[in-house]
Amino acid sequence: MKFNKKIGFTSTVPIEIIFAAGKIPVDLNNYFVTSPDREELLYEAEKKGLPRTVCSWIKGIYSLFQLPFEKIIFVEGGDCSNTTALREVAEYEGIDFISFHYPLKQDSQLCLKSIENLAQAFDVKMTSVREVYNRLKGIRSNLRIIDRAGYERTGLINSSEIFEFLIGATDFNSNIDEFEARLEDLIHKIDTSVYKEKKFLRIGLCGVPPIFQDLFDYLEKLGAYVVYNEIPIEFAMLEGDQIEDSYSIYTYPYGIFARIKKIKQEIKRRQIDGIIHYVQSFCYRNIENIVLKKEIEKPVLTFEGDSTFLLSPRDKLRLENFVEMLK
Numbered sequence: 664m665k666f667n668k669k670i671g672f673t674s675t676v677p678i679e680i681i682f683a684a685g686k687i688p689v690d691l692n693n694y695f696v697t698s699p700d701r702e703e704l705l706y707e708a709e710k711k712g713l714p715r716t717v718c719s720w721i722k723g724i725y726s727l728f729q730l731p732f733e734k735i736i737f738v739e740g741g742d743c744s745n746t747t748a749l750r751e752v753a754e755y756e757g758i759d760f761i762s763f764h765y766p767l768k769q770d771s772q773l774c775l776k777s778i779e780n781l782a783q784a785f786d787v788k789m790t791s792v793r794e795v796y797n798r799l800k801g802i803r804s805n806l807r808i809i810d811r812a813g814y815e816r817t818g819l820i821n822s823s824e825i826f827e828f829l830i831g832a833t834d835f836n837s838n839i840d841e842f843e844a845r846l847e848d849l850i851h852k853i854d855t856s857v858y859k860e861k862k863f864l865r866i867g868l869c870g871v872p873p874i875f876q877d878l879f880d881y882l883e884k885l886g887a888y889v890v891y892n893e894i895p896i897e898f899a900m901l902e903g904d905q906i907e908d909s910y911s912i913y914t915y916p917y918g919i920f921a922r923i924k925k926i927k928q929e930i931k932r933r934q935i936d937g938i939i940h941y942v943q944s945f946c947y948r949n950i951e952n953i954v955l956k957k958e959i960e961k962p963v964l965t966f967e968g969d970s971t972f973l974l975s976p977r978d979k980l981r982l983e984n985f986v987e988m989l990k
């Protein structure tokens with residue numbers, strides 16, 4: 664992989680700016696979790712001194728500092744304070760970085776200010792940023808089609824495939840044209856397949872994206888299908904007419920209450936039977952589980968992942984029990 668022009672980032676940012684600047688966005692979370700060396704990356708981070716009690720995403724991203732990114736964007740407002748400490752370490756280690764802050768509330772004009780500041784840092788005009796945003800609109804509307812296939816024609820395609828496209832949209836896998844072509848192939852498959860209704864339990868997966876790579880397939884084996892990927896859908900920016908709308912409607916940076924409002928709407932729309940609330944070990948967001956469990960009027964399984972990428976026998980047992988209970 665050549666790193667010339669590659670801009671890493673720690674959480675969702677307006678990638679339109681990076682593309683408009685002629686650079687290549689790389690979501691460091693996706694890069695880490697799909698890396699064949701991901702175990703080694705975690706080991707290296709601890710060896711260099713990151714505490715055991717820091718979440719695996721932070722450790723994985725820290726180890727990616729060794730790659731020669733042109734710059735790394737740290738989302739310091741709207742993500743976790745771990746990212747601020749990580750940026751301090753990056754600064755100390757001489758990494759070229761930019762800090763990005765979402766506003767404290769869902770306000771499109773405040774969000775526009777944050778977007779303009781980032782555009783300025785890359786020396787690009789907002790007209791170019793808006794052009795890229797409009798170019799991505801068509802792809803995002805295709806993402807809506809596959810998301811809808813998941814809850815209207817459940818079982819027609821694998822839920823893991825839907826998840827991969829939604830989460831891949833944080834950086835369009837660093838190549839818009841390739842991403843678009845692969846997505847069109849999947850849509851063609853959906854359009855030309857004959858759908859025979861299949862009976863699945865309908866699961867909503869809430870919380871930060873799971874570190875487990877076999878979660879979706881295992882649930883399907885149990886007869887349960889993820890019809891709602893809360894955070895990946897948010898990351899994919901499927902709503903909004905202007906860039907500042909999309910990045911202020913999207914709930915992830917704006918706290919648990921904005922998220923719960925949206926989750927409740929989606930539970931109704933997608934006729935969800937039960938929620939799996941994925942929590943990452945040592946993540947501050949786990950505290951919010953208290954609110955989520957009380958607010959959601961569906962059975963909720965709090966399901967924790969740490970530093971292994973495949974489900975353990977105990978994890979599988981917990982999922983089996985949850986699915987049995989829903990039946």
Ligand code: SF4
Nearest residue numbers: 718720743943946947
């Ligand atoms: S999982 Fe939690 S602690 Fe880790 S980077 Fe994400 S928000 Fe921060």
